[in-house]
Amino acid sequence: MKKMKRFVVIILTLCLTVTMLAGCGKKVETTETPKDGAKVDNKESSEETANNEPIVLKALVPNQGGLAWNDPEANPVYGWITEKTGYKVEYDILPADNPFDKLNAIVAAGADYDFIVLNDKSRYADYASQGALMDMKELIEQYAPSIASTISQSMFDVCVVGETYYCIPSASPTGREDSSNVGNGIMIRADILKKMGLTMPTTLEEFTAMLQAFKDTDPTGKGSAATPLSATMADLNNLRIGGLGGAFGVESDWKDVNGELVPYQLQDGFYDFLVYLNELYTKGLLDTEMPTNQIATTLEKFTTDLALCRIDGWWSLPSLVETFKTTNPEAAVEYVQPLEMAGKAGMSASSINQMDFYVVIPKNAKNVEATMDYFAKKLVPETFKEMVIGIEGVDHNVDAEGNFTPILPTFFEHRGNANIYLTGTTEDYGTYWLCRARKNEDQFKAYSQLNFDYGSFIHVNPGSDVPCSIYAQISTNLTNSASFTEEFVVNSVVSGITAESYQDFIAEWKSLGGDKLIEKYNEWYTSR
Amino acid sequence: MGIKPSSKIKKGKEAILVTAFAYLFITILVLLIIFPLMHVVSKAFSEEWAISSGSVGIFPVGFQFDAMNSIIGSQRFLVAFGNSVLITVLGTICTLVVTAFTAFPLSLRNLPHMKKILLFFVFTMYFSGGIIPTYLLYNAYGILDTRIVLIVPGLINVFHLLIIKNFYEDIPESIIESAKVDGASNLTIFLRFIVPLSKPVYATIVVFTSVMIWNNYFGPMMYVNSPELQTLPLYLRDMISKATDIQAKIAMMQEVSEESITAAAIVAATVPILCVYPFMQRYFVKGMTIGSTKG
Numbered sequence: 001m002k003k004m005k006r007f008v009v010i011i012l013t014l015c016l017t018v019t020m021l022a023g024c025g026k027k028v029e030t031t032e033t034p035k036d037g038a039k040v041d042n043k044e045s046s047e048e049t050a051n052n053e054p055i056v057l058k059a060l061v062p063n064q065g066g067l068a069w070n071d072p073e074a075n076p077v078y079g080w081i082t083e084k085t086g087y088k089v090e091y092d093i094l095p096a097d098n099p100f101d102k103l104n105a106i107v108a109a110g111a112d113y114d115f116i117v118l119n120d121k122s123r124y125a126d127y128a129s130q131g132a133l134m135d136m137k138e139l140i141e142q143y144a145p146s147i148a149s150t151i152s153q154s155m156f157d158v159c160v161v162g163e164t165y166y167c168i169p170s171a172s173p174t175g176r177e178d179s180s181n182v183g184n185g186i187m188i189r190a191d192i193l194k195k196m197g198l199t200m201p202t203t204l205e206e207f208t209a210m211l212q213a214f215k216d217t218d219p220t221g222k223g224s225a226a227t228p229l230s231a232t233m234a235d236l237n238n239l240r241i242g243g244l245g246g247a248f249g250v251e252s253d254w255k256d257v258n259g260e261l262v263p264y265q266l267q268d269g270f271y272d273f274l275v276y277l278n279e280l281y282t283k284g285l286l287d288t289e290m291p292t293n294q295i296a297t298t299l300e301k302f303t304t305d306l307a308l309c310r311i312d313g314w315w316s317l318p319s320l321v322e323t324f325k326t327t328n329p330e331a332a333v334e335y336v337q338p339l340e341m342a343g344k345a346g347m348s349a350s351s352i353n354q355m356d357f358y359v360v361i362p363k364n365a366k367n368v369e370a371t372m373d374y375f376a377k378k379l380v381p382e383t384f385k386e387m388v389i390g391i392e393g394v395d396h397n398v399d400a401e402g403n404f405t406p407i408l409p410t411f412f413e414h415r416g417n418a419n420i421y422l423t424g425t426t427e428d429y430g431t432y433w434l435c436r437a438r439k440n441e442d443q444f445k446a447y448s449q450l451n452f453d454y455g456s457f458i459h460v461n462p463g464s465d466v467p468c469s470i471y472a473q474i475s476t477n478l479t480n481s482a483s484f485t486e487e488f489v490v491n492s493v494v495s496g497i498t499a500e501s502y503q504d505f506i507a508e509w510k511s512l513g514g515d516k517l518i519e520k521y522n523e524w525y526t527s528r
Numbered sequence: 529m530g531i532k533p534s535s536k537i538k539k540g541k542e543a544i545l546v547t548a549f550a551y552l553f554i555t556i557l558v559l560l561i562i563f564p565l566m567h568v569v570s571k572a573f574s575e576e577w578a579i580s581s582g583s584v585g586i587f588p589v590g591f592q593f594d595a596m597n598s599i600i601g602s603q604r605f606l607v608a609f610g611n612s613v614l615i616t617v618l619g620t621i622c623t624l625v626v627t628a629f630t631a632f633p634l635s636l637r638n639l640p641h642m643k644k645i646l647l648f649f650v651f652t653m654y655f656s657g658g659i660i661p662t663y664l665l666y667n668a669y670g671i672l673d674t675r676i677v678l679i680v681p682g683l684i685n686v687f688h689l690l691i692i693k694n695f696y697e698d699i700p701e702s703i704i705e706s707a708k709v710d711g712a713s714n715l716t717i718f719l720r721f722i723v724p725l726s727k728p729v730y731a732t733i734v735v736f737t738s739v740m741i742w743n744n745y746f747g748p749m750m751y752v753n754s755p756e757l758q759t760l761p762l763y764l765r766d767m768i769s770k771a772t773d774i775q776a777k778i779a780m781m782q783e784v785s786e787e788s789i790t791a792a793a794i795v796a797a798t799v800p801i802l803c804v805y806p807f808m809q810r811y812f813v814k815g816m817t818i819g820s821t822k823g
Contacts, residue, residue: 060753063766070602070767092753095762096769102750105663109672296787300582319785323577326590 054088055370057114060106061420062357063096064119069420077418081387085377087370107132112364114371115423117357118167122475124358125468128161134361134368137164143369144376150426151379158353161469168375168424170357173433175451179349179460182450183313184242186229190332192308195219200334204247204276204341211285211308220305227287229280230298230307233490235290238311240264240273243338246346246457248273251338253348254463254521261463261521265485265509269344271502274492281493291494303327309336314446321442335449338457346457347450350464359423379424388422388432390415396435404435412439463521470524477513484512565798571791572596579787595788599767599796607756608763609800611675612742615759619679619741620734626683627692627733628726632718634689635696653686659750666751677751678744678759685740688733695729696722735811742801760797767793 063069072078072091082088092113094102100123106113107127118124127133137156140147148156151169159165174181193200193210196219201207211228220226231239245251248269254261264270280286287293287307299316301307303323317333324331338345361371378384389396389404395411396404406412419436438444451458471478488505506514566586571579575590583589599605633639634646657665663672671677699722707717723730745761752758768790 063769070598071604074603091755093755093766095749096766097749101659105660105750106753108660109664109667296579299580303581319576319580323580326575326577327581327583 054082054086055367057087057089057367057371057374058092059089059115059117060092060094060103060111060113061117062099062119063093064420069093072420075417075421076414077387077416077421081378081421084383084387085374087374087377089374107362110364111362112366113362114365114367115375116360116362117170117423118360119357121355121358121468121471122478124159124167124360125161125472125475127360128166128468129472132363133166134363134365135164136166136168136361139361139368139372140168143372146376147372147379147424150381150384151424152353152427154353155355158355158465158467159358160467161472165468167358167360169355170359170422171425171429172354172356173419173425173436174352174354174430175434175437175447176349176430176455176458177352179352179458180354180464181447182242182347182349182454182458183315184238184311185314185335185347185450185454186239186243186309187302187312187333188309188336189302189305189307190334191330192219192305200336202337202340204244204339207244207336207339208280208285211280212283214308215284222306226306226308227289227301228285228308230287230293230301230310231290232293232295232298233291233486235298235311236277236489236493237486239277241348242311243336243347243457245269245273245348246338246459247341247344248276249344249346251346251348252459252461252463254461256462256525259526261518261525263463263481263514263518263521265481265514266506266518271497271499274489274497274502277493278496282496286493291490303331314443314450317442317446318440333446335446335454337454346459347454348461349458351460353465356419357422375423378422379426381426381428384426385428385432388415388418388429389435402431403438404432405438406435408439411435462525466521466524470520474513474517474520477516480512481509481514481517484509568791568794571788572795574788576785576788579785592788595785595792596796598789599764599792604755604758604763605760605796608758608760611757612760615675615678616738616741618675619682620738622679623683623685623688623737623741624730624733627685627689628723628730629718630684631689631692631696632714632722635693637697637701649684649686649689663750672751673753673757675757678741678747682741682744682747685737688736692726692729692733695726699725732811735808739801739808764793764797 061069069091072093078089100120103118103123118127147168155169155171156165159167159169172180188200190200192214196210196213196217198210198213201210214226214228218226239245241251241253243251245264249255250264250267250269250273253264255264255267256262257267277286281288281290287298287301289297295312298307298310299312299320302310303320305328314335320333324333338347359375361368365371378387389406390411392398394407395414396406398404437447488509492501563586567584570584570586570588572595573588573591573593574584575592578584578589634642634649636642639645656662666672666677666681671680703721703725704717707721712720743761744759745765748757748759748762749765752762
């Protein structure tokens with residue numbers, strides 16, 4: 001009897017476990033798991049519309065880090081869009097870490113998301129050329145012709161792969177009319193500079209002398225721990241494009257030399273630029289801890305008088321100013337203007353046609369018509385404006401010149417992180433976006449200094465408009481080229497560079513795919 | 529019978545020195561571990577200016593709870609925490625039952641073709657199908673984006689299977705033989721004799737498996753898409769990752785530094801396992817040696 005009882009208990013336990021496991025499956029009331037993996041709404045949209053219930057679309061989106069995607073459905077923008085469009089979007093979010101491993105698997109499995117938001121040009125180009133995406137040009141013509149008139153044709157042109165385009169482009173906001181905005185520049189502690197009795201440097205010679213003077217005179221009293229120019233390894237590239245490389249004429253990734261595009265690795269001043277950085281490093285003017293520095297380390301040095309200069313974006317100003325308010329109210333931060341040498345100076349920016357997102361519809365999507373309708377509704381100019389910057393007088397104000405300024409904190413309570421819900425941008429997006437950039441006076445001042453005060457120094461990278469069809473052929477070469485060059489640059493700065501080592505680098509860079517890059521870029525450039 | 533050392537015997541100077549050195553060494557070691565941990569905890573609760581200026585040491589400077597609040601106060605955190613607990617408990621129970629059952633026949637010396645059968649298991653320790661084929665396989669089974677995919681594929685961990693198998697082999701064969709003489713079936717032998725005698729190895733496997741499932745990042749990352757099925761490691765990894773583009777950077781209005789958010793995420797991830805660890809510690813040590821002394 002006892003034996004029997006135990007046996008029954010075991011069987012019951014196993015049954016319970018199996019039942020619980022079965023309960024771990026997905027809920028099936030509104031969605032089901034088809035054989036090809038992704039979830040799909042199993043009710044007809046017409047039926048739901050009849051009940052005034054929002055139609056459910058399923059989207060896969062990238063994780064941009066930070067808290068943006070912490071609770072996408074709790075954001076007021078989400079509710080507003082649902083109400084305005086009649087569509088409720090269920091978001092699946094790619095992991096922030098190695099998102100492409102998963103994305104590749106999802107695409108390979110033929111997932112039937114209603115739409116996918118890609119934030120990588122190479123990935124978009126690859127999927128489009130592999131036939132994994134629907135022809136967006138056709139879909140726009142068939143279901144939502146209004147979209148074609150709200151997004152500029154030049155944006156679509158960049159997205160062409162083969163004969164057509166496969167996405168709705170979401171522009172990278174700029175606030176400038178002729179290029180993307182410049183993000184990074186060389187920041188300087190203007191208060192320390194004043195204490196040293198120096199003026200803001202405008203030439204490379206003055207800049208070098210200033211760094212040397214900081215090292216020699218130790219105006220902050222920090223001794224050998226102080227470093228004139230603090231940087232991380234990644235900042236070496238930012239130094240090139242953000243004001244220092246211009247003195248050597250190598251600020252732009254690609255340069256038009258007699259009608260031919262030349263990559264910066266082969267441009268005339270690149271070798272001299274690296275020699276200069278190596279000199280700074282060996283003299284202790286460039287942070288000797290550069291190879292191990294993190295952004296947080298350079299920030300700490302900058303805020304504690306251990307560094308005179310560092311590289312960072314204009315968006316970091318609010319936090320910097322807030323820190324100085326408590327730790328050092330006398331401190332002042334400014335950007336150094338692009339440094340000049342022998343008549344050469346400049347910073348680099350991409351063309352205006354840069355994308356933040358490529359919104360695509362995968363081949364197996366089921367609710368294509370509804371999805372296109374959803375996109376079109378969000379791109380109606382009035383809807384788009386209210387989605388991005390809210391209501392005038394409540395969330396933002398407009399001045400006499402037509403500039404939008406946010407009303408704080410309402411603007412961020414109602415429209416914070418509105419950018420993550422974008423599925424295409426109208427031509428006015430740049431103007432609206434400036435409202436966001438004006439969230440903080442110090443931030444906007446820094447943005448204006450880099451983008452308008454120093455605007456005449458901005459050189460547009462002529463290679464930045466390369467269409468996605470070219471990208472699809474060279475995405476691996478680009479990755480190889482970038483990592484190999486970065487390694488060489490760091491080695492050159494730390495261990496020195498000779499004419500021979502530079503020639504060896506060029507030879508190897510070409511064999512690693514550099515030659516193919518030059519060929520493909522020029523093929524496109526000459527045939528534009 | 530050994531001689532029991534008397535506690536009343538006076539220690540020599542040398543012994544005192546060795547003990548003092550040992551204490552000193554261990555104290556330094558403990559401090560080396562505790563200080564960074566306290567630094568992270570302090571960062572989680574310090575104000576932004578203090579973190580940016582490097583003023584935070586082992587105690588918070590200018591206390592704030594916003595960073596921790598944005599982590600644990602989020603609905604996603606609660607969902608992820610609940611999922612992690614559920615998957616860990618269920619996964620551990622299922623894994624233990626299946627592994628314990630599977631190991632039994634493999635531990636019987638008279639099992640025909642034992643080496644070949646064992647090879648099937650051991651093979652999977654060295655070779656796997658690769659990411660995309662595995663994904664496609666789960667897709668074909670229709671278990672993608674369910675909790676099942678986080679439990680069932682890992683039901684048998686071959687390393688754990690071998691530990692249990694070795695433990696079973698150490699149980700005296702005479703017990704099994706005498707039970708057989710009394711007419712016990714294999715199932716009775718397993719349930720009435722083997723299972724009660726194997727509690728120590730089961731405890732070890734429970735510890736190993738539960739920690740493994742709790743910390744599993746790759747599985748949920750690859751095979752689960754829906755936010756409502758996410759687990760804690762996945763959620764915290766997303767929180768730790770920095771805002772990468774300008775839009776995300778300027779969209780953020782919170783005055784909490786990213787460093788603080790990262791630190792809060794680390795603390796939130798560590799505390800649960802830190803609470804449970806003291807109770808599991810001895811099984812970890814046992815686990816290293818258990819089943820390793822075959823007669």
